[in-house]
Every structure is written in C-alpha cells, then in structure tokens.
Amino acid sequence: MKILPAGQIRNIDAYTIKNEPIRSIDLMERAAKAFTRWFTTRFSPKYQVTVICGTGNNGGDGLAVARMLNEKNYKVSLYAIKKSASASDDFKINEKRLEGLIHINKITSPGEVPEFSTGHIVIDAIFGSGLSRDVEGLYADVIRAMNNSGNTIVSIDIASGLFADRHTFSDIVVKPEFTVSFQIPKLAFFMPENSRYVGDWYIVDIGLMQEAIEKEASDYFMLTDGFVKSELKKREKFAHKGTHGRALVMAGSYGKMGAAVLCAKAALRTGVGLLTMNIPRCGYNIMQSVVPEAMVLPDEGDHFLTSYGDVSKFDALGIGPGIGQEQETVYSLMQVVQAFGKPLVIDADGLNIIAQHREILEVLPSKTILTPHPKEFERLAGKWSDDFERLEKLVAFASENDVIVVLKGAHTSIALPTGEVYFNSSGNPGMASGGTGDVLTGMITSLLAQGYLPEYAAKVGVYLHGVAGDLAAEVTGQIGMIASDLIDFIPDAYQNIR
Ligand SMILES: NC(=O)C1=CN([C@@H]2O[C@H](COP(=O)(O)OP(=O)(O)OC[C@H]3O[C@@H](n4cnc5c(N)ncnc54)[C@H](OP(=O)(O)O)[C@@H]3O)[C@@H](O)[C@H]2O)[C@@H](O)CC1
Ligand SMILES: Nc1ncnc2c1ncn2[C@@H]1O[C@H](COP(=O)(O)OP(=O)(O)O)[C@@H](O)[C@H]1O
Ligand SMILES: [K+]
Structure with missing residues (x-):
C-alpha cells in the first residue's frame, strides 16, 4: 500500500471527482460515512459525543459526521471554531444540512472555548491534511482544552496540528486515542516521535479511484x-x-x-x-x-x-x-x-x-x-x-x-x-x-x-x-x-x- 503526501492525495481526490465522476460534497459524504461506520462499531450510542470542527474540509467532515451520529441516536454536541468568515464550500453545504437538526456552537473568542465535561468522546475535525502552519491563538486554546479534558479523542483523517509529511515542531497538537484516516496512510503515522499524536490508527476506504492512486509516484509503502x-x-x-x-x-x-x-x-x-x-x-x-x-x-x-x-x-x-x-x-x-x-x-x-x-x-x-x-x-x-x-x-x-x-x-x-x-x-x-x-x-x-x-x-x-x-x-x-x-x-x- 502506498504512503502519499497531502499534495498527492489532493490530486487523487481531484481525479476521482472528475473521472468517477462524483461531486466533491458527495465524496465528503462518503468519507463521513466511512468514519461513522468505524465509529459506531467501536462506540455505542450510550456515549455522549462532542464534535469540534474547523471551517475547512476536515471541519466539513466533522459536520457531516455529527449529522450521521445524530441520525443514529447519539447525543451530539457540536462546535465550530470560526475565527474568520472564510469556510470551504463543502463546509457551508454541510452547515445548511444541519439546520433544524443540531445547533452549531460558534467558538469565536477564548471565552467560548467549551468546558469539555468528562465522559464524552471528542471527535477532532479542526484541521486535516490542509494544515499549513503551526497552530496558535484560539485554535491552540481549544486544542489545549481538548487534550486536558481527559476525554477519549478520535481524530478525523489526522490529529489537528500534526503535519502529515514533515516534522512537527510545535507541541500544540491534538493527542487522540484513535486516528481514523481516509484511504491512504500519512508518513507522520510511522514516526515514533508522533506516537502520542496518532494513537491507534485505522485506514478506512472512501472509494478513491485506484487508477488515480496508481498514477501517483511514491517511494514509501506499507507492508500488508x-x-x-x-x-x-x-x-x-x-x-x-x-x-x-x-x-x-x-x-x-x-x-x-x-x-x-x-x-x-x-x-x-x-x-x-x-x-x-x-x-x-x-x-x-x-x-x-x-x-x-x-x-x-x-x-x-x-x-x-x-x-x-x-x-x-x-x-x-x-x-x-x-x-x-x-x-x-x-x-x-x-x-x-x-x-x-x-x-x-x-x-x-x-x-x-x-x-x-x-x-x-x-x-x-x-x-x-x-x-x-x-x-x-x-x-x-x-x-x-x-x-x-x-x-x-x-x-x-x-x-x-x-x-x-x-x-x-x-x-x-x-x-x-x-x-x-x-x-x-x-x-x-x-x-x-x-x-x-x-x-x-x-x-x-x-x-x-x-x-x-x-x-x-x-x-x-x-x-x-x-x-x-x-x-x-x-x-x-x-x-x-x-x-x-x-x-x-x-x-x-x-x-x-x-
Ligand atoms: N483527502 C480526501 O480524500 C478527502 C478529504 N477530505 C477531508 O478534507 C481534509 C482536507 O481539507 P482542506 O484541504 O480543506 O484542509 P483542512 O485540513 O480542513 O484545513 C484547511 C483550513 O485550515 C486553515 N489552516 C491551516 N492551518 C492552519 C493553522 N495552523 N491555523 C489556522 N488555520 C489553519 C486553512 O487556512 P489557510 O491555510 O488557507 O489560511 C484552511 O482554511 C482532509 O483532511 C479530510 O478530512 C474529505 O472530506 C473528502 C475526501
Ligand atoms: N513497539 C514495537 N512494536 C513492534 N515491534 C517491535 C516493537 N519494539 C521492538 N519490536 C521488534 O522487536 C525486534 C527487536 O529487535 P532488537 O532490538 O534487535 O532486539 P534484540 O537485540 O534484543 O534481539 C525488532 O524486530 C523490532 O522491530
Ligand atoms: K483532524
């Protein structure tokens, strides 16, 4: 199995969207379904779930997962960190799909960082493979609060704050017990230094096209x-x-x-x-x-x-x-x-x-x-x-x-x-x-x-x-x-x- 950097995974997404073809919002839906399937086999609806989203596509996944878990009778609290007005298109569509179903609590200032009562499962959907710089400010406050809460954290795709393809210098990174990643393992998962930022990790299939994966060259592979x-x-x-x-x-x-x-x-x-x-x-x-x-x-x-x-x-x-x-x-x-x-x-x-x-x-x-x-x-x-x-x-x-x-x-x-x-x-x-x-x-x-x-x-x-x-x-x-x-x-x- 190939291990690929975030840029090449984006190429595979784009190829799949164009050639399957599938709308990007539907690919997100498929990813959220795959995550939810993993989640529901591991945690029963007796658990209270808190989902913390950013406003990129990882956050979009988080919104879709919150909706799916709500449908399956999990008690879901949902937060989105909205520091700026910008959000990805698919995030916005998922925001609409939640209207009348679950309230999205906005985190726009330090005073709105949630308390994280114990006994919740926290789903981390702040940043995925689109992380572009070290985490600071409000995002850092939320990540610290999540890590200090003592709750079990499950990261969608990759822990927020962890770079997929290079050394992460900052220690403001989510510490999940589980990472559920989409289709292709990230190089960061194999590094001993990242052990506490990865936890036990699983790969779920989201139906990216095999021919697209084959086209991307890689020197890194996982033995299966x-x-x-x-x-x-x-x-x-x-x-x-x-x-x-x-x-x-x-x-x-x-x-x-x-x-x-x-x-x-x-x-x-x-x-x-x-x-x-x-x-x-x-x-x-x-x-x-x-x-x-x-x-x-x-x-x-x-x-x-x-x-x-x-x-x-x-x-x-x-x-x-x-x-x-x-x-x-x-x-x-x-x-x-x-x-x-x-x-x-x-x-x-x-x-x-x-x-x-x-x-x-x-x-x-x-x-x-x-x-x-x-x-x-x-x-x-x-x-x-x-x-x-x-x-x-x-x-x-x-x-x-x-x-x-x-x-x-x-x-x-x-x-x-x-x-x-x-x-x-x-x-x-x-x-x-x-x-x-x-x-x-x-x-x-x-x-x-x-x-x-x-x-x-x-x-x-x-x-x-x-x-x-x-x-x-x-x-x-x-x-x-x-x-x-x-x-x-x-x-x-x-x-x-x-
Ligand atoms: N791969 C697949 O097959 C599929 C992938 N999917 C999902 O998409 C995810 C990738 O989504 P993505 O590209 O939108 O990036 P994401 O991680 O949400 O973050 C981008 C946002 O965060 C911001 N930002 C970044 N760093 C920051 C910082 N330190 N501090 C503050 N802000 C920061 C950044 O801002 P900017 O850098 O533009 O200023 C931008 O706004 C992927 O992990 C998976 O979950 C599935 O839905 C479908 C199939
Ligand atoms: N945490 C671990 N998970 C999986 N395999 C491990 C782990 N730690 C060690 N191993 C495996 O155990 C073996 C230890 O080899 P080595 O350090 O040479 O031990 P020794 O010299 O005592 O025989 C290696 O094959 C290594 O991959
Ligand atoms: K994440």
Whole structure:
C-alpha cells in the first residue's frame, strides 16, 4: 500500500471527482460515512459525543459526521471554531444540512472555548491534511482544552496540528486515542516521535479511484498481508531438504549462546532445508542438545569466533547475533563477507564491528541486508534531530552503500538501495524484549537460503516476524511474551497469511 503526501492525495481526490465522476460534497459524504461506520462499531450510542470542527474540509467532515451520529441516536454536541468568515464550500453545504437538526456552537473568542465535561468522546475535525502552519491563538486554546479534558479523542483523517509529511515542531497538537484516516496512510503515522499524536490508527476506504492512486509516484509503502501473501513461495510436491536451501549462521559467544539458539530455531521454523551453526566451542553441547535439527560447526575458539570455514556450499549466510567484538571475530567477519561474495544478513555485533571498521562497507556484497535497531543505526549513520531526518539518513545510507537496511522498531522500515522504503504494519510492543531481533535474523537468513531475493527476504521476514509476534501476544499477552514464544508462532504466522 502506498504512503502519499497531502499534495498527492489532493490530486487523487481531484481525479476521482472528475473521472468517477462524483461531486466533491458527495465524496465528503462518503468519507463521513466511512468514519461513522468505524465509529459506531467501536462506540455505542450510550456515549455522549462532542464534535469540534474547523471551517475547512476536515471541519466539513466533522459536520457531516455529527449529522450521521445524530441520525443514529447519539447525543451530539457540536462546535465550530470560526475565527474568520472564510469556510470551504463543502463546509457551508454541510452547515445548511444541519439546520433544524443540531445547533452549531460558534467558538469565536477564548471565552467560548467549551468546558469539555468528562465522559464524552471528542471527535477532532479542526484541521486535516490542509494544515499549513503551526497552530496558535484560539485554535491552540481549544486544542489545549481538548487534550486536558481527559476525554477519549478520535481524530478525523489526522490529529489537528500534526503535519502529515514533515516534522512537527510545535507541541500544540491534538493527542487522540484513535486516528481514523481516509484511504491512504500519512508518513507522520510511522514516526515514533508522533506516537502520542496518532494513537491507534485505522485506514478506512472512501472509494478513491485506484487508477488515480496508481498514477501517483511514491517511494514509501506499507507492508500488508496481501503483498506478502503474493510473494510467499509454495512447497513443490517433489521437494527435498536440498531444495529449501543451505544456511550458515555465525553467532554466539560465551554468555550469549542464547542469541545463537534463538537464531537457529527461528531459521528452522521459517523453513530452511539445512542449517549449519558456526559457533564457539563453549556452545557445542548447548546447540546439539537444544536444537538437534541444526548441524554444528564448532570454531577453534572456546569463547568467541576466531575463524571461518568453507562458505562456498551455502546459499545464505547470517552473521552477528551474540558474536561480541573480539579482534579475531572482527577479522573473521571482514574475511567471510568477501569470501561469501553473495548478499548476506548482518545483525547486532556484526553491525557494531562495521561501525568501528567502516572499510567493511566497501566490500559488502551488493544488497547485503543490515538489520540495526535505532542505536546500531546511529553508530552506522550518525545522529539525527528528528524522525524525518532519520528517514532521510536511512534512505541515503542504503543507496550510498548499495545495501538493504532493516531499521527495527514499532514500524520497522526497510530501505532499499533504489530509495524505496517499506514500513511494516505487523507486530506489537510485546516484541520489545531481548532476543526478538535474533529471531528476525534467523528468519531472514532462512528466507534467503530458500531462494527469496534479498529485497523479498527482508520484506517477508519482517512482516512474518510481526505476525508471529501478534499471534503469540494473543495467547501470552504482550507483557509476558518472550522471543521463544514468537518462534513457536512462526508456523501459525505462515498459515495465517496464506
Ligand atoms: N483527502 C480526501 O480524500 C478527502 C478529504 N477530505 C477531508 O478534507 C481534509 C482536507 O481539507 P482542506 O484541504 O480543506 O484542509 P483542512 O485540513 O480542513 O484545513 C484547511 C483550513 O485550515 C486553515 N489552516 C491551516 N492551518 C492552519 C493553522 N495552523 N491555523 C489556522 N488555520 C489553519 C486553512 O487556512 P489557510 O491555510 O488557507 O489560511 C484552511 O482554511 C482532509 O483532511 C479530510 O478530512 C474529505 O472530506 C473528502 C475526501
Ligand atoms: N513497539 C514495537 N512494536 C513492534 N515491534 C517491535 C516493537 N519494539 C521492538 N519490536 C521488534 O522487536 C525486534 C527487536 O529487535 P532488537 O532490538 O534487535 O532486539 P534484540 O537485540 O534484543 O534481539 C525488532 O524486530 C523490532 O522491530
Ligand atoms: K483532524
């Protein structure tokens, strides 16, 4: 699914209005209906609803929603902030449609800012994607009062005061519990810095024309079920273990063999044909007894990796979880990436080693997959001042180094050397605990071994990992969930997507 800036969404609106054709007021009606449908399935008419409108089209949506909720027997109080005489045409039409139905309370001065009694659901329809400058004055007074009221807020399209496509410097922004957005996700939703200005967000379909969406170019996408499903490889009837790839994972050190074990189990559950674990000697008994399906290639070093063997017979290589940064390990990593010569997966200490020895970046095979969490990415690419700048750095790093960067987090973002970025939509905060990153490395390595091209191994791996986390959380809850639970749910994740 494409993520588009407000300007391009406006083009799609205009195209739909012209070519469907549909009058813009009817498109607004359709948007308001889609919002109302979402709202009525979540909140019953026992709730009192307060709708706060601006006078642009977002405000027009708010008026239409107020009318629809009134028809469905919700008790609705309605306010419009009217600082100037100007209002959009569709706002004015909706104003007329409300005559005799609900009174519109005008807010024209600070004294008219409502009190917001508790227990209301507040619908935020002040500004949408047309926000053009920081919020101040009367609008700021209303937004502060809304945020301080303690009521549940639902924003229409996007929280008022939040810029859809760039960093928002001001903190005068509505803090909704839910954002219900029209058809196309906004880039702002994927930025951790905006978490309190987005809440849980949902996309509702308002029937914008597909051909119009296709015409608009974008480098940003959201990974969805449909996309991943279409990329999953099927098992052939006459398949054998050799058909599904040979993977080598170099992982673990004394005190960090758990990382190697998690990575191994995840690679196997993701379907690799044959798995070999290259680990320091201290891990030999652990690996053989805990993961009997994996073959073990013990290193000469007792406590950490000191060398590497013949890598030519492997289809995929994953390196990094728990390896530490001893000098011999650094040297082995430098050598093995060149000896392997094909795209591989590098994680954790493998990335920290690269940050310390940047010359390795020069010799990485094209489309190697790097899987940093934000701290590891900072070591590689330097600091950023906000999340939009972080995204710029991500895109630049991937294209300058011809690598695929999987920047992990709540909406893991996968940057390709082409400049495209795919934001993940699966997963939950229960996954923020030690070891889940090792699981991801095992999964992506496994997919590479099974013949997925690096770009698809990254996308399918990240999405599947999040689905496994979501399924695990349904059973364990988010708080008690651990990385091993996630591994147990990889088979179900496959079943779920298929
Ligand atoms: N996309 C779709 O498919 C559909 C979109 N629809 C809806 O339309 C919404 C976009 O509507 P929109 O373009 O009229 O802009 P909107 O957000 O209402 O604000 C514009 C007004 O606010 C003003 N203003 C801006 N910033 C300000 C500030 N800081 N402080 C004070 N004023 C400020 C601005 O003034 P100006 O900048 O012109 O001075 C103008 O008057 C979209 O989010 C969705 O809800 C649906 O109805 C149909 C399908
Ligand atoms: N809030 C969150 N929502 C969804 N996924 C998350 C969240 N926090 C972390 N994750 C996922 O959990 C994994 C954590 O990886 P990482 O930080 O490397 O952990 P570790 O090093 O302990 O294995 C990543 O795949 C990340 O995307
Ligand atoms: K809004």
